[in-house]
Amino acid sequence: MANGLAARIELRELTKSYGEVVAVDRISLAVERGELLPVVGASGSGKTTTLKMINRLVEPSSGSVSIDGHDTRELEAPALRRRIGYVFQRIGLFPHLTAGENVAVTPELLGWPRERIAARVDELLELVELEPGRYRDRAPRELSGGEQQRVALARALAAEPEVLLLDEPFGSLDPLTRDRLQLAFRRIHGELGLTSVFVTHDMVEAMLLGDRIAVVDGGRLLQVGTAGELLRAPANGVVAELMATPKRQAEAVERAEREGAGGR
């Protein structure tokens, strides 16, 4: 049930340098309405910095970002960020607030009426599969890692954003929890019709969730395309090697299975 809110994001020649060091080097990229775009790269490739420039957690050195044709510099940074959901790898729930209060933060900043906020909190806790009656008044430290990340996702979605940014959101979770949360996230993304940019170093996750995949290395955008395109025609060796990792892993799994069967 796409609600038609989705927006198109466009990065133009986006650059960030710290003194001599260029962390992000002239990245140009368009994320289409309703798209879920994984950005893949090694640690230090510049993928997180790129993500943070979209909601101006990091101010670009040069270049621009526009959402639905509006330059992000048209708004004050806090006002911009209230319209863009953000999920951290390290979760980042406020420990002095309950789960419900964490979800309510951005609507409160926007000055929503009390009843609307309460209804929205419950609606979102249900959306991320946490029963509101049980979880609303719990402190973050009383929740498991998976539950905390669900609350963080609910918080990012609370103010009905058109754009969602996620920075390795499942990276710190155990494999089973990660699996369940990825499925939940894909469902939510479709239901709400969001445009999402999703940073990960996990190629399998990128292939599972993404329509297209962007590959970043050394601050540069190497290639954007569907998984099939990247496999068939990698732009260079780095892309080829990255795309090969899921297959190598799968082969290792198969080998282990065969040896296990033979041993019996």
Next chain:
Amino acid sequence: MREQLALLPEYLTAHLQLTLVALAAGVAISVPVGVWAARRPRAERWVLGFAGVAQTIPGLALLAVMVPLLASLGGLSQSLFGLPLRSIGFLPAILALTVYSLLPILRNTVTGLAGVDPALVEAARAVGMTPRQQLRRVELPLAMPVIVAGLRTATVWVVGTATLSTPVGAPSLGNFIFSGLQTRNFAAVLVGCVAAAALALGLDFLIRKLELGFAERRRAAVAGAGAVLAALFFYAAATFAADLVRGASAGRVRIGCKTFTEQYVLAEIVAGQVARRAGTPAEVVSSLGSTVAFDALVAGEIDVYVDYSGTIWATLMKRTDLGVGRREVLEEVGRFLAERHGVELVGPLGFENAYALAMRRDRARELAVETISDLARVAGQLEMGGDFEIFSRAEWSSLVSAYGLRFRARRSMDPSLMYPAVANGQVDVISAFSSDGRIAALDLVLLEDDRRVIPPYDAILLAGGRLAGERPRVFAALAELVGSIDQERIQLLNLAVDRDGRSPAEVARAFLAHAGDG
């Protein structure tokens, strides 16, 4: 003991007022400054450096320095806004205690804010908080346990230091300690110490609850401890305000009192006399520093106190001429006080309390010392003990230059310890007071001032200009005391406190009852 406990509610309330008002001011200054400095490394170094230096000033000195500071600021504010500042009493005490409370709160505010997880600050930015909202909704709440821990440290310091505000004219639990030490009333000292310790522990307990409540994020604990503290604060602030109003309207006669036995007894006598003969309630403002008392009289903070002609002569008039007679000094002092300070000299009480040098009788005989000139010959082998003031007073420099006095060693000590020290030979000579009953009791001799360097020290009753003009009945009651206490009588009164351990109030009552019969 019962008499001391009866004073406890008054002094405890006053102590609570000082402590809580100073701490509230300390928080109101330190937290905003800490927040401001936490983001500016250079400012942080300066601010913490300043607070650290303020902290190293001894509490008593910090309190004492506020009096002349406020007096000079008071002149400025009088001429600019027509508003005089009170230079003794609560104001200097609260200022000094506030300065004292700054460092721990400031340091912990900076540390607490620096300790907030940067990931949470980034999360606060990411959800759309402005810098102010980040501070108020995330950083301050997370730093709160550390800030409150700083408040706890400040509280314990301030409760302790507040006992030192007695000499600047702010009553506190220190009144028990100061007067108790001077009049050898150890029950009073004990009451003061135990009450101060209990107050420190009680406040510490409450603030600890607050700190734990913040740390464990238990709102009920925070609200509970906060409510008790707030109630105490409002009680302190309300009684403080009520005191100000009552002090202004009730027209009590305020009697000043310096920090030695005779002064406690005389102040009680004056208070009793005013109440008995003029029917006006009177209260004793006790344990004032020596010059604080005079400043307070001039400023109208107290109405009456007893000083000594020679002290005014040497310290205020800076006179060093030798051999001036008792009557001449009195006359000149009276004129000086009226003309220069608008203070009325009611009259001499009838005895002298002169600075004098005293030795044990056997020791003096052994060294063949009868006069200060004799003493000067042998002073090089002797040790001299003096009270806190003597070595910095004009009389001492006159003695030294007139006689060429040069001792092997000099020690300053509390007057109540000086007498035992000379009696058991730890020092050879002391600066005694001629009205002190212990001179006779310990068989000391006073050395003759053969060059008449030390001026006469008639005990004189001084009244503020306003009292003399506006309250003739009180003034008349005071005038009845002129000439009513001779040298022998004052020694007996002092001895009743110093040796027999009776309270100044009790001794004063007996004196007035006797005077009433006669």
